Amino acid sequence: MSVAMREVAEMYLAPGEFRFATCPTRLRTILGSCVAITLWHPERRIGGMCHFMLPSRMRCSKALNGMYADEAIELFLRQAKAHHTEPEDYQLKLFGGGEMFPELQRHVPYGDVARMNVNAALEIAALYRLDLIAQDMGSTGHRSIIFDLCSGDVWVRHQPIRTRH
Structure with a gap:
């Protein structure tokens, strides 16, 4: 049966979620300052997506959490191994990291989360x-x-924010 004739599973990822799936599946999410990492294996037609919110956290022996970039990539690596594939055989695409409040940027004391997330995604790649x-x-x-x-x-x-002049 062709892919067009199969029913496609639709899965929505909330912030902090991670999914690994096979064809026929579509993964969806909405991003602001968060970043989505997608990895896809072209021969096997398997892959995953995460919706991470922050680059990392201080971790004791807690379970991995897709909310953090460094832990989300570890979840991907585990899935690649579980499916008997190598991470370098996957295609990577990165999305998000949009500044949601550009007019407040210079007043935020804890830094630019969107920029930190973009940098974390590129560093992981x-x-x-x-x-x-x-x-x-x-x-x-x-x-x-x-x-x-x-x-x-x-x-x-992409829906950019219109700034007032």
Whole structure:
């Protein structure tokens, strides 16, 4: 049966969630300052997406949490191993990191979360030597993301914030 004739499972990721799935599945999320990492294995048509909120946390022996970039990538690596695949065989795409309150940026004492998330995603790609084939990060506003595991396609709808002059 062709993929077009199969029913496609739709899964929504809330902030901090991680999913690994197979075709026919579409993963969706909405991002502001958070970042989505998508990894797709083109031959096996498997992959995953996370919606991370922060680069990292101080971790004792707590379970891995997709809320943090460094832990989300560990979840991906575990899934790659569980599916008898190598991380470098996956295609990486990165999305999000939009500044949600640009007019307040210079008044925020704890830093630019969106920029920290974008930097964390790029550092992870370099550290693990992942094949980064597409990215849409930064700017302002939010993005709606749909990741199709049958084709590896990711559709992005970016709604920038209009600043007042």
